[in-house]
Amino acid sequence: MIKILPRRALCAGLFAMGLSASAFAAGPSSTGLGQAWPNAQDVSASSNWHVYVFSVNGIQYVQVNDLDGNVRGAFAAANGQFLVLPMGRDxxxxxxxxxxxxxxxxxxxxxSYAETVYRDSSVQVSATPLSNGATLFNATPMATTTAAPSPCDNPVECSGHVN
Structure with missing residues (x-):
């Protein structure tokens, strides 16, 4: 009986570790920021770059890597506000x-050699080569189109004359 108890405890421990590992793997891809090959989908709009996007608590983190996996830069974006993260060669x-x-x-x-490397509904990133061999990345909010004013259906309310 005593020999069976440690064996059962070991099996239960291994089973619990297996469940926790599968639960961790099933979680959203919000890890890997700063890594050469993060566990995230490459969403680049260019075949010359790798772009990875991570979303945590409503903040979008965008990381740009070169084709060799070197982190070139990253920034955070939320509601048109940007913050450059201190990582990467550029x-x-x-x-x-x-x-x-x-x-x-x-x-x-x-x-003339600039290219869009990433674009979604809120952010656009372009890469522009520089004459010194470096690259300038420009992160901008996507232009939001304002709705055209609705036509006025009541001429009395639309006229500038008040009687």
Whole structure:
């Protein structure tokens, strides 16, 4: 009887570990930020880059890697606000509306070679090669279209004359 008890405890422990591992794997992909090959889908709009998006608590984290898996930069975005994260080779060359990048006067953006690397309903990221061999990433909010004013159905309310 005593020999069977440790064996049962060991089996129960292994079974519990197996359940917890499968529950962890079934969770949403919100891990891997900063990794060369994170456990997330590549959502890049370009075959020259890898882009991974992580969403946690309403904040969207976008990471751009090169084709070799090197992290080039990442930023957080929520409601049109951006925050550049201090990671990647080009972290100091990620331009956002809140943190625009000022290039040295000797560095020229090669805009004819710029390409969109990621776009969704709220964020667009483009990569522009620079004359010094580096890359400038520009993260911008997607333009929201404002609804056209509805036509006025009542001429009395629409006229500028008040009687």
């Amino acid at each position: 972290a100091q060359r990620i331009s956002t509306p809140q943190q625009p990048v000022a290039l040295a006067s000797s560095v020229v953006p090669l805009t």
